[in-house]
Amino acid sequence: MQRKSLDLWVGLFVLLGAAALFFLAMKAGNMSSMSFADTYTVTTRFDNIGGLKPRAPVKSAGVVVGRVADIRFDDKSFKALVTLNLDSGYKFPKDSSAKILTSGLLGEQYIGLEPGGDINNLAAGDRITMTQSAIVLENLISQFLFSKAAEGKEESK
Numbered sequence: 679m680q681r682k683s684l685d686l687w688v689g690l691f692v693l694l695g696a697a698a699l700f701f702l703a704m705k706a707g708n709m710s711s712m713s714f715a716d717t718y719t720v721t722t723r724f725d726n727i728g729g730l731k732p733r734a735p736v737k738s739a740g741v742v743v744g745r746v747a748d749i750r751f752d753d754k755s756f757k758a759l760v761t762l763n764l765d766s767g768y769k770f771p772k773d774s775s776a777k778i779l780t781s782g783l784l785g786e787q788y789i790g791l792e793p794g795g796d797i798n799n800l801a802a803g804d805r806i807t808m809t810q811s812a813i814v815l816e817n818l819i820s821q822f823l824f825s826k827a828a829e830g831k832e833e834s835k
Contacts, residue, residue: 715765715766715767716765716766717744717763717764717765717766718763718764718766718800718801718802719747719761719762719763719764719802719803720761720762720764720800720802720803720804720805720806721759721760721761721762721803721804721805721806722759722760722762722776722789722805722806722807722809723752723755723757723758723759723760723805723809724757724758724760724778724809724811724812725757725758725811726758726811726812726814727749727758727760727778727787727811727812728778728780728787728811728812728813728814729786729787729812730746730749730760730778730787730788730789730812731746731749731787732746732747732748732749733745733746734746734786734787734788734789735788735789736762736764736788736789736790736791737779737788737789737790737791738768738770738790738791738792738793743764743765743768743791744762744763744764744765744768745762745763746760746761746762746763746789747761747762747763748760748761749761760789762776762789762806764800769799769800770791770793770794770799770800771793771794771795771796771797771798771799771800772794772796772798772799772800772804773794773795773796773808774791774792774793774794774800774806774808775791775792775794775806775808775809775810776789776790776791776792776806776808776809776810777789777790777792777809777810777811778790778810778811778812778813780812780813787812791806794808
């Protein structure tokens with residue numbers, strides 16, 4: 679009887695460990711926040727998406743209102759075409775703007791939506807036209823270095 683009780687506890691412990699590993703895998707894959715709520719799809723174009731990835735959150739006022747569904751390159755406009763799945767419970771005006779932001783200094787990138795003032799709301803298939811691309815840290819550093827180098831040349835004259 680003692681052996682069966684021990685086997686039961688070991689089996690329970692193994693199942694608990696497997697559940698914990700599954701939870702960690704879902705968190706690492708950004709799949710833990712999967713939602714089966716109704717969504718509507720909108721598209722937007724960016725000059726540079728930086729490190730934005732599919733399944734990245736779409737936030738407004740810090741609240742997750744959707745997810746990035748797809749990222750493709752448009753060879754006609756030479757821009758990134760980003761498809762967003764927004765939860766049906768959240769309605770945004772047609773003149774809303776989208777920008778790519780970063781959580782913290784070097785954190786994950788997400789899309790921030792800022793509502794506009796239009797009385798008509800975005801619907802499935804609409805396009806957000808006002809966008810701001812990702813800020814690429816390497817570009818900022820190179821601009822800073824070039825400006826410092828230009829200051830040094832002017833002082834030496």
